[in-house]
Amino acid sequence: MAATIKDIAKAAGVSPATVSRVLANKEGFFGAQTAVRVREAARQLGYRKNTAATELVTQRSHDLAVIVNATQTNFANQIIEGIQATAFPADLNVIILYAGDADEERQRRALTTVIERAVRGILLLSVNLAPANLALLRSTEIPYTFLSISMQAPQTPAITSDDWQVGYQATQYLLQRGHQRIGLAAVDHQITGQLRLAGYRQALMEAGVRPVAAWFQAGDYSYAAGQQAMQAYGAQPAVTAVLAGSDMAAIGVMNQARTLGLLVPADLSVMAIDGTELCDIVQPTLTSLTQSFYDMGVAGVRRLLADQSTPPRETTAIHVVERESVIAPRAHRSDI
């Protein structure tokens, strides 16, 4: 069996309490030579702290849980980096659990695991929690925050981009480039997609463009959803530009367009929402409405650390990054 503080106490000729104090670095509560003797004994015995015992008595964990959607969104890493960078100096360990976005049972297991561990806080990374699981989460005292997507339920704390503005500003950018017939592809019917759709419609209306139903092709932000949307637009698309719900979806749109014999951006402009490194490695590079994922992670940790009286919804910055996939539309038959 592993060595305990009792063993160290015996070896160093002090009491367990003193060992505890030295090992926990309770400055000023032990003498210098005692410390040396204790630490030496600990080293010799290959002592490892027993976190379970500590947490049991202190009723406090040093862990921050991140629950991630299993359908790995490729921006999760950026958020996690932000989380780590902020948690580390605050002496918090970050533990990550995968949950299925669709799999309610896996969600429940992940939640139960971290709740029973009494973690310091829970960050939910683009996971759509089933109602029962949301209730479970709320039934605890553990602070939590959704990141990247928010829940329909009111008062659910979340840090996201302002998704209405995402739709609005991206569409505005395309309008400025001279597009009028603009498609919106692969955003869902949940709150995130709804807001983006609303912003998109508003931007069109303000420009005097009447949105056409067929310009909107809902989907689940995936590569396949992008492909399907483009398939629906067809080889002679009514739109001259497509705004896609994610980088992957945008790539799906581009590739499908190519399959249909269309050149991007010459025949069709494509704009992505997210702006991860994928935008830089595809050809042509993808112009994007870029989200501040790293900042979401930072803000998420800050919020859990802060007292919970802050407003529940918070947004992080967005901005357009121009790359190669958007140019002015060429004159169309109908425009001549």
Place this chain on the structure above:
Amino acid sequence: MAATIKDIAKAAGVSPATVSRVLANKEGFFGAQTAVRVREAARQLGYRKNTAATELVTQRSHDLAVIVNATQTNFANQIIEGIQATAFPADLNVIILYAGDADEERQRRALTTVIERAVRGILLLSVNLAPANLALLRSTEIPYTFLSISMQAPQTPAITSDDWQVGYQATQYLLQRGHQRIGLAAVDHQITGQLRLAGYRQALMEAGVRPVAAWFQAGDYSYAAGQQAMQAYGAQPAVTAVLAGSDMAAIGVMNQARTLGLLVPADLSVMAIDGTELCDIVQPTLTSLTQSFYDMGVAGVRRLLADQSTPPRETTAIHVVERESVIAPRAHRSDI
């Protein structure tokens, strides 16, 4: 404060021991009606098990730790899926921790965290552990296995592809397609890269081709490394095909080739090692030496669960997936 089994015991009119037995489902150690009463009381009080207490007394955790390289390799998800799928039925919770590949301090913290929690096993996902941290890991009784990359140190358990075969079979494939002057790009000088290089050289030699030093461009498997390698080959490359150390590196090679005015695969064939979904979404799609990442995850969990007497090194299957980026070389000036 949260309810404990004592509170439930009082509410249900039984002893804490009985509550414990019911809640832990120790079949046959409690009566049917008692169980009902206990469970009802637990529900009413919103009882949550205290994992710290349980682990303290049972000296056993239900957690499996996965330590992941922070430089997020895009195949990590596949491995993690395999881990989850295997751990779940074995009643193990998977917790994931990010460590820096280069950052020794972050590695140490991640390791310490899981060691002090006395997790059931540790899976190291393509992380290159600093020597001191490897020693730390070995000093515990916790079973561990490296996944995807192995350590130089002998007797370090690892589940990887057979990297010599990776280099050998990929090169053989390119030779079969008619290439002779074949580049190897963006593999490192560690054990993984060395083995691939050795396999690559062997395949060339067997085909009667004398490897030229400049055909080998070492790197760190990254996109940038791929770009740099291609930059080194130049606009009139001596090679007709390049085998890249990862999917990202292969994309770096392709894009840089395009920048240099070369068409892939018409002017230059490119083959990737890994075979993740990236290969399918780039244009042209990337022919790859595909690794069985999901299986690595499965095998990793199996090994931790099994007794530790199995041979320390284990390999998973590899195979070539033909896509569009490799064709026969065109006749060269020098060939005419």
Place this chain on the structure above:
DNA sequence: CTGTTAGCGCTTTCAT
């Protein structure tokens, strides 16, 4: 500065 004491919440003999 250090030792003594009393648990944290749970499981697990050992009785009954």
Place this chain on the structure above:
DNA sequence: ATGAAAGCGCTAACAG
């Protein structure tokens, strides 16, 4: 089938 009691390894008053 159930209860009493002991204790997992640690921390935190409280004395001194």
